Amino acid sequence: MSENLVMSVIDRNKERYLEEVMELLRIPSISALTQHRGDMRACAEWLRDRLLAIGLQRAEVMGTAGHPVVYGEWMHPEPGRLTVLVYGHYDVQPVDPVELWDSPPFEPQVREGRLYARGAADDKGQVHMHMAAVHALLSQGGELPVNLKFLIEGEEEMGSENLDEFIAANREMLACDAAVISDTSFFAAGVPSITYGLRGLTYMQIDVAGPSSDLHSGSFGGAVMNPAEAVARIITRLKDEHGRITVPGFYDEVRELTEREREEFRRLPFDETEYAESLGVPELWGEEGYSTLERVWTRPTLEVNGIWGGFAGEGSKTVIPAEAHAKISCRLAPYQDPDEIASLVEAHVQEVCPPGVRARVVRMHGGKPALVPLDHPVMGAASRAVERGFGKPPVFIREGGSIPVVATFDALLGVPTVLMGVGLPDENAHAPNEWLLLENYYNGIRSAAALYEELGCL
Numbered sequence: 163m164s165e166n167l168v169m170s171v172i173d174r175n176k177e178r179y180l181e182e183v184m185e186l187l188r189i190p191s192i193s194a195l196t197q198h199r200g201d202m203r204a205c206a207e208w209l210r211d212r213l214l215a216i217g218l219q220r221a222e223v224m225g226t227a228g229h230p231v232v233y234g235e236w237m238h239p240e241p242g243r244l245t246v247l248v249y250g251h252y253d254v255q256p257v258d259p260v261e262l263w264d265s266p267p268f269e270p271q272v273r274e275g276r277l278y279a280r281g282a283a284d285d286k287g288q289v290h291m292h293m294a295a296v297h298a299l300l301s302q303g304g305e306l307p308v309n310l311k312f313l314i315e316g317e318e319e320m321g322s323e324n325l326d327e328f329i330a331a332n333r334e335m336l337a338c339d340a341a342v343i344s345d346t347s348f349f350a351a352g353v354p355s356i357t358y359g360l361r362g363l364t365y366m367q368i369d370v371a372g373p374s375s376d377l378h379s380g381s382f383g384g385a386v387m388n389p390a391e392a393v394a395r396i397i398t399r400l401k402d403e404h405g406r407i408t409v410p411g412f413y414d415e416v417r418e419l420t421e422r423e424r425e426e427f428r429r430l431p432f433d434e435t436e437y438a439e440s441l442g443v444p445e446l447w448g449e450e451g452y453s454t455l456e457r458v459w460t461r462p463t464l465e466v467n468g469i470w471g472g473f474a475g476e477g478s479k480t481v482i483p484a485e486a487h488a489k490i491s492c493r494l495a496p497y498q499d500p501d502e503i504a505s506l507v508e509a510h511v512q513e514v515c516p517p518g519v520r521a522r523v524v525r526m527h528g529g530k531p532a533l534v535p536l537d538h539p540v541m542g543a544a545s546r547a548v549e550r551g552f553g554k555p556p557v558f559i560r561e562g563g564s565i566p567v568v569a570t571f572d573a574l575l576g577v578p579t580v581l582m583g584v585g586l587p588d589e590n591a592h593a594p595n596e597w598l599l600l601e602n603y604y605n606g607i608r609s610a611a612a613l614y615e616e617l618g619c620l
């Protein structure tokens with residue numbers, strides 16, 4: 163189809179696409195909460211029905227050990243026609259604290275050019291861009307310039323724990339030449355961006371057990387190690403005052419940035435003072451020797467997500483708690499392995515655990531980091547597609563968040579992933595009042611259509 167035709171079809175259908183994405187956003191598909199199991203299935207079925215309605219030949223809700231996966235395809239294999247796999251997730255984060263939302267999270271609303279709803283940016287709104295692009299290309303009785311497959315999962319926000327197995331079991335069905343994901347953000351509003359690096363993640367819980375029950379702090383204080391204090395002591399031994407993680411071996415696989423990459427980051431319009439202000443902190447803090455963008459995009463971290471244990475209620479209670487806990491997670495730089503890092507952290511926790519208590523480290527989910535080679539031909543295609551959709555060439559950035567499936571696509575399908583998201587840094591993903599800029603949504607549809615065309619020309 164000619165470039166102008168598909169763009170004008172998208173233009174003519176803006177209202178329709180908006181109504182449709184709002185319908186999708188009304189389904190409360192919160193994967194983490196069991197009371198939403200039925201909504202998860204309803205959301206998967208909605209997607210399957212829409213994939214069929216826009217002209218895919220096959221679309222199915224497929225079971226996993228957890229929430230189902232939606233798979234769809236438009237396959238017209240011809241010599242030389244590439245196959246592209248579009249991945250996204252239909253699950254969303256919980257909405258608490260719900261009283262901080264200005265409009266209910268599952269009653270989408272447009273205000274000042276923004277579409278507000280849980281999942282608007284992360285990721286249902288962005289998944290829908292690809293469905294709208296396919297609609298625009300096929301609605302004219304046309305063909306797609308590439309074979310297209312959709313893989314939309316329901317457990318991304320829980321760590322995609324059943325997805326690797328699903329991909330391994332369905333390798334042939336998912337075989338492709340490249341993957342595309344729109345689940346990332348622009349560097350800033352008006353700065354179209356393609357992400358080429360993501361951090362990995364490893365998540366753990368530390369449980370410290372002391373006396374077999376809570377103790378009177380008068381009768382027993384001084385006689386035993388306090389588990390809450392032990393948790394605090396352990397945590398302070400994980401990082402030094404220069405922001406460097408002190409777990410032996412932690413940095414072994416981390417590679418330094420090239421001078422060229424550092425220079426590229428320095429060229430991006432980033433104001434540290436404004437950034438600190440926007441976050442409400444008196445000053446920024448992090449690993450010495452690195453800029454903020456370097457720290458967030460490329461360096462590993464160790465964060466305490468929460469600490470609990472003992473008495474925290476009204477008034478005072480003189481007590482030594484029997485146990486205390488912490489949830490910690492590490493964002494990982496390329497080449498670090500989530501399991502290996504978890505083992506190193508675990509060993510170090512045991513090493514620094516004070517006497518008189520027992521520590522246990524329970525591993526939770528994780529995901530591998532990813533780097534997409536900038537010189538791969540799909541990156542050129544993506545760059546041209548973003549320019550056609552947004553009227554400006556993109557900048558190439560890395561991001562601090564994680565999308566574990568990118569490493570899986572590389573390992574199991576042997577393909578690169580184009581990370582072409584259109585969110586914005588202040589979109590409130592995972593927080594109250596999540597939104598997606600409508601202009602980015604519409605231009606994202608244009609870029610998606612342009613991407614299939616550009617990939618079709620490779």
Ligand code: BES
Nearest residue numbers: 284319320321345346363529561563564
């Ligand atoms: N859309 C995000 C990934 C993301 C976040 C990309 C920030 C770029 C910047 C995704 O939905 C997400 O939240 N992923 C989780 C993965 C984790 C549960 C393994 C994350 O990063 O915490």
Ligand code: ZN
Nearest residue numbers: 284319591592
């Ligand atoms: Zn998310």
